[in-house]
Amino acid sequence: MEGGVVTTLHGAGGAESWVIVEKLIRGKVPGNLWRVLGGVGLDALDDGSYIVVGDSFIVFTSDSYTVKPIFFPGGDIGGLAASGVLNDLVMMGARPVAFMDNIVVEEGFPLRDLEAVVGSMVKTLVDNNVALIGGDFKVMPRGEVDGIVISGFAIGVSVKPPIVDSVKPGDKIVVTNYIAEHGATILAAQLGMLEDAKGLRSDAKPLVKTILPVLEKYRDGVNAARDPTRGGLAATLNEWARSSGLTIIVDRGSIPVRIEVAEFLEMLGVDPLTLASEGVAVLSVRSSIVDDVVEELRRNGENPSVIGEVVEPRSSELAGKVLAVTEVGGLTMIPPNAYNLPRIC
Amino acid sequence: MRALRIVVTGLVQGVGFRPFIDRLVRQIGLNGFVRNVGGSEVEIWVEGDEEGLYEFLAALFNEKPPPALIDEVVFEEESPLGYNGFTILKSGESRILRSNIPPDFAVCKHCLEEVLDPSNRRYMYPFNSCAWCGPRFSMMYRSPYDRENTSMAKYVLCEDCMREYRDPSNVRRHHAQGISCPRDGPRLTLYDRGFTRIDVGDPLVEAARLIDEGYIVAVKGLGGYHIASLATDDDVVQRLRERKRRPRKPFAVMGLDTSILELLVYMDEADREVLESPQAPILLLPKREDSPVSRLVSPGLSHEGVFIAYTPLHFILLMHTRDKFLVMTSGNVSGEPMCRDDECARSKLSQIVDFFLVHDRDIVNRVDDSVLRKTGGEYVLLRRSRGFAPAWIKIPVRLEREVVAFGGDLNNTGGVGFEDKVVLTQYIGDLESYNAQVELLNAIEYMVRNYGVSLRDSVIVVDKHPLYHSRRLGVEYAERHGIPVVEVQHHYAHVLGAAIDRGLSGRVAGLAVDGVGWGDDSTVWGGEILVFDAGKPGAYRRVASIDHIPLTSDKDTLKPARLVYGYLARKGWNLDEVVKVVGVRDPRVLSEARVVFRMVDLGRYTLASSTGRLIDMVAALLNPSIERSFEGEPAIWLESLAHSGTPRLLEGVRFFIDDGVMRLDYYGLVTNIIEMRGAVEPGVLAASFLYSLGYYYGELIAGTVKGEGVSSVVVSGGAAVNEYLYKGLKERLTLEGLEPLLPRNIPPGDGGLSFGQVVAGGLIRLT
Ligand SMILES: [Fe+3]
Ligand SMILES: [Mg+2]
Ligand SMILES: [Zn+2]
Ligand SMILES: [Zn+2]
Incomplete structure (x- = not known):
């Protein structure tokens, strides 16, 4: 990737994204710091990561969301961010219990829209009995962020070992x-x-x-x-x-x-x-x-x-x-x- | 008394060369031996008086067997060893030089005469062959061509055949490796569609009867399965089209011989020679108005693809049919390679055919029929396979290293190169099919092994297109073997290949008129003029190109009306105007127009300076509902339409310089066509557009190669075979004292891409 620039392909989830994650991120972290406390982390690169606490498996995941348009048939960026983060826990086999958000908004963003997207984010959490235990809210000067970016971080619990993807012949x-x-x-x-x-x-x-x-x-x-x-x-x-x-x-x-x-x-x-x-x-x-x-x-x-x-x-x-x-x-x-x-x- | 050791390379194995030498030596009264050598050339040791040796050398060239081709003869004087008599020795183990693997040859006239002679023991024998004809590559497990290396090994010669094999006076069967007879050779069986054996006296005669009744029959032939049916019955042809899910792609028609084919198409003496050659290709010839062939065989097209029965099996089958000609199309599932074994036939073809006519000789290498057409009065290869592959093509330069090339993704062939030789694999097909990808790897492995390519010292050549399967396969192959990969730009491979094929060595202007090839600037190319040095490959300069059409996806290629929406959108037309030009009424088509229009408006497209897409777009202006159900369909349709009109030069092009590249802007040409559509015959418009495009390409070349020291012009790429485009190009270049040269021994389309890749990979400087 010498001499190149980041393109949208690098974020599209295909082979190019893989190169970024592999070479630019994981490759720079010493292997002993890929995971802690008997869990999995960068070694698995799954939907989430976990640590072992007593008899329980505590699962973490985070993701950030930008979407154009912010409101679309079937939802908006707030509900999308909440369900997307919760789904990553579900895909580990963990029951989501707590959520934290990071909202970055562009100066000039309509308050009404902000209220709507935050509303659907909260509703998604409440409907699924997930606590909103904290977060962060920032405003960026006009033009320095495109509308709104919502990041979510969530914690889930599993009594059995989480699902770390490993397909088997015959599946x-x-x-x-x-x-x-x-x-x-x-x-x-x-x-x-x-x-x-x-x-x-x-x-x-x-x-x-x-x-x-x-x-x-x-x-x-x-x-x-x-x-x-x-x-x-x-x-x-x-x-x-x-x-x-x-x-x-x-x-x-x-x-x-x-x-x-x-x-x-x-x-x-x-x-x-x-x-x-x-x-x-x-x-x-x-x-x-x-x-x-x-x-x-x-x-x-x-x-x-x-x-x-x-x-x-x-x-x-x-x-x-x-x-x-x-x-x-x-x-x-x-x-x-x-x-x-x-x-x- | 003197002695000579002679090594002959070329196409000298599997063509009755050793028996020929044996007979010659005995005639003259010399002593010594002849043998095939591992890599597969022929080594001859002769001793005798000087006069006899001279006579031998002269006859070597003048009296050789019909399919033999001699590339090179190396001889050294040796001290006589006092041989007594002359013997054909077993093949030597050590390799001296490399030599050709023989391709498959159509049945010779002597073998056919035997088949038709009731007093001959091979009367009506479907597998008759001799030293001069019959299957070779298609049944060879490995080189050299000895019976134990072929799928004939399991058939043990009877005494009569053995006697012929040992008889030095029997020119066509002495030491002929593939011979057999009804007592000891392959057998035929007829199966129903469930692959249950049907008990009949003569499966071949019964198959002919079933075909005459309108059934569709799969026939295991030389290089794979064909599907045979009546060509004269609309219902049968329609049924075949439905079962094969092949709405319009033309079927080839096989006739008993050229005199039968003359009822179908117009042919001249040269065409007849091509059809009757040992390669016996499919040749596209103009249909006769009174041709008895169903119009559904090649709907809407001016030409029919015809070939003759090239094995006794096909000959006897056709002989017993009413018409003496049949649809004979490849036995495959749409997009997949042709079947070559029973398992494939059973699982894939039983949805298509009613019966199977199967023999028990294994087809080792799948070999599709080769296809030729004529452009500017010359023969051009559209598909180079049976009869040609895998014999090498000698080139006028020496490669500096050995090369393995992976070709393109459509009409794929791979290639290997060594010394001054390039070997292209047989036709592999469209690499979208995974099975075709496997066949490419197998074919390359075969060539590497049997031509003794030293992978350690090789480079792998791939196309630049980031999504080509061929590229991925080549890169993975290089990784497995730990050898370097070289990327060669698609159109440079096309035009360099054409230049080397035509024996050029100086500065050359190459015109690539093509569909889609990945360019050096991350746009799609396909209408380019590249100037390069044919003697010192590596660097080229893109001096000119046609202007761009925006491509939103491959859908635009499949539905050419989309090209009109996108092109006009980018030219600033509004949606209503665009819709009016195309005459869209159907609401779904309207939505599609809007999608494409919006995508182009929002910049979601790839730019393409593609001749293929420009031709497709004009085809859509004359026929908005046209779709591409097979490769090149809109262009072939437009060329067929052009035959009904006379070309004239249209106005409206403009040249401009963009980023150091001279561009041909054809917008005026397009708007002219849009305006003239109501007033001028479509055939005239079709012919005039294609002719004018070629003419202005000539003008573009004339305007850009001044001061480049260019002495020759080559033209290649899939659209180069277009009769009217070529005519316009040629007429304009003639004014400059130049002539556009098409490749002769390789297809101008992507089937010839690997040839240029091999040359480039073998000669460019590695960094
Ligand atoms: Fe091409
Ligand atoms: Mg998972
Ligand atoms: Zn013969
Ligand atoms: Zn026999």
Whole structure:
């Protein structure tokens, strides 16, 4: 990365983001300081980190949110930030208990809007019985921050060891609901296309009530859990394949994409697998219990599908790769790239 | 008494060369031996009187077997060892020099005569072959071409065949490695679509009967599976299109021989020779108005892709059909490589065909049919595979190191290079398919092993496109072997390849007219003039290019009307005007227009100086609903349309300098076409646009190469084969005393990319 500058690609959750995290951050920290108190941290690079206190596992996570527009169909940046941070705890199998916020606002930001986004953040926390135990609020001079940035930090508790993603051969890949809803909605809003692309709505929601109980109940058979936000399903699956050295094969036709979303993205030439969901989990589940997990998720109001499986790589080139069986029976690779350049000659 | 040790390289193995030498030596009365050597050239030791040796050397060149090609003969005088008689020795172990792996040859006329002779023991034998013809590369596990190295090894020669094999007077079968007969050779079986064997007397005759009844039959052939069906019945062709999910891409038509094909297309003597050559390629020829072929075979196109039965199996099959010609298309699932084994056929083709006609000889290397067309009266390769690959192409320069190149992503071929030779793999296909990626790796491995490429001293060449699978595969390959990777710009590989192929050495202007290739400036290129030194590759200067079209994604390529929305948006048109130009009414298409318009408005696009996209955009102006269901469809459609009009030079282009690059601005050309659409015949507009584009490319070259010392012009890239573009270019360049040279031995499209990559990788200075 000598001589270059940071581009939006570096933050898009694809291979470029990985380079930043790996080389610029983790590489500079001595290995003995990657984790403390019997827990995991930078060694796992999962949704969150934990330490062990007595018989309990205390799980931490933090994330920051910028989104254009701030209000979008299905939510706003406040609710998005709260549910996004809580979901990272859920994906570790931890029950969220406390939250702290960091709000940076641009001078001139409408008070009414501030009240609305903070309101939906607080409501999300209250609905899920999570305490707001502190935070910080800053105002930046006009032009030095774009509107508003909300960061959240949260603490969760788990009695069992948290889910540190580690997919196993034979696992089935479960997606808990329609994907790419949030990403498609934001894209449509940015293009001024919400009028045309009717029926688009962000799926941003906390997964504390519908998915956490399932993860707690089937903890032993869930080998990995992740919310496919930046970079979408493609990024999540590729990260799992790469870190395990295994192959993940998915059936493209069984990946749930709502028709409105599919048609809109088709017009854009954007692959739904690369777009963010904010209310979906991807699970890697031991095959013997996958039917039970799916059943339980459905009972809780989710709409789960089994989309593929984890296998031993058939050849060395296949290690760490994600493949898709296409609708016509072909086999293609799903690359981790979160961007979209013309390739066809 | 004198003795000579002679080493012959070229295409000398697997073509009946040793039996030929053996017979020649006996005729003249010399002694010694002949043998294939490991890497696969032929070593000859002859001793006798001086006169006899001279006679031998002369005959070596003048009387060689038809498919043999001699690149080089090295001989040294030795002291006679007193050999008694002459023998064909077993292949030597040690390699002296490298030599060619023989490609597959179409059945020769002698073998066909035997098949048609009721008194011959090979009467109606589908696998007849001899030293001059038959499968080679497609059945070779490894080099050299000896029977035990091929999938014929499991068939043990009967006494009659053995007698022929040992008989020095039998020119075509003495030591011919692949021969067989009905007693000892491969067998045919007919299966139903569930792959259950059907008991019939003659599976071949029964398959012909089923095809005549309108069934679709998969036929395991030489380099893979074909799918055969009637070409004259609309319902059958339509059914095949539906089952193959291939709405419009043309099917090839195989005829019994050229006289049958003459009922379908117009051909001249040279075309006939090409069709009947040992390569027996598919050749695109103009359709006859009274052709009996269903219009659904190549809907809306002016030309038909035709070839002749190139194995006895195909010949006998066609002989027993009513029409004597059939649709013969590759047996694959859309986008996937053609099947070459039963497992693939069973799992993938049973959705498409009703029956399978299968033989039990393994196809070791998949080899697709090669495809040629004519541009400016010359033959150009569209796909270089069966009959050509993997024989090497000699180049007029010596590579400084050995090279492995991974090609592009569409129509992929890989390549290896050593000494003054480049070997391209057989056609691999579209690397979007994972199976095609595996085949590329296997094909490269095959060439590396059998041509003895020393990986330790090699470089790996990849394209610059950050998302190309070929690039990733090449980089991973280099990492596995711990060797350096060199990136070569797409269009430089195209034009350098063309220049080397045409034997140029001085300063060359290369015109790349192409679809999408990643440029040096993170934009997409495809309409570039690069000036370079063909003798000292490495540096090039991009002196000119066409102006940009914004691309929002690959969707714009699949639906060319989107190119119009985006291009006009960037030219400052408003959405209503754009929508009117394209004539959009359907609300969904209207939404799409708005999406593209907005994306361009907001700067979410990649700039592309792409000829392919410009042609696509003009195709959409003349036919807004056009979609690309196969590679190059809009351009092929536009060229077909152009045949109904006469080209004239359109006005409206402008040249300007931008960042040191001379740009051709075609906006005026586009607006002219928009205005003339109602008043001028579409065929005239199509022909005139393509011709004018070529003409102004010529003008761009004329204007930018002054003072560059350029003596030759090459043109390459996927759009270079366009008849009218080439014509315009040629006519403009003629005014400058220049002539645009197309590559001859490699495809101008991305199937030839690896050739230029190998040359560049073998010659540029490594930093
Ligand atoms: Fe190209
Ligand atoms: Mg997790
Ligand atoms: Zn023959
Ligand atoms: Zn025999």
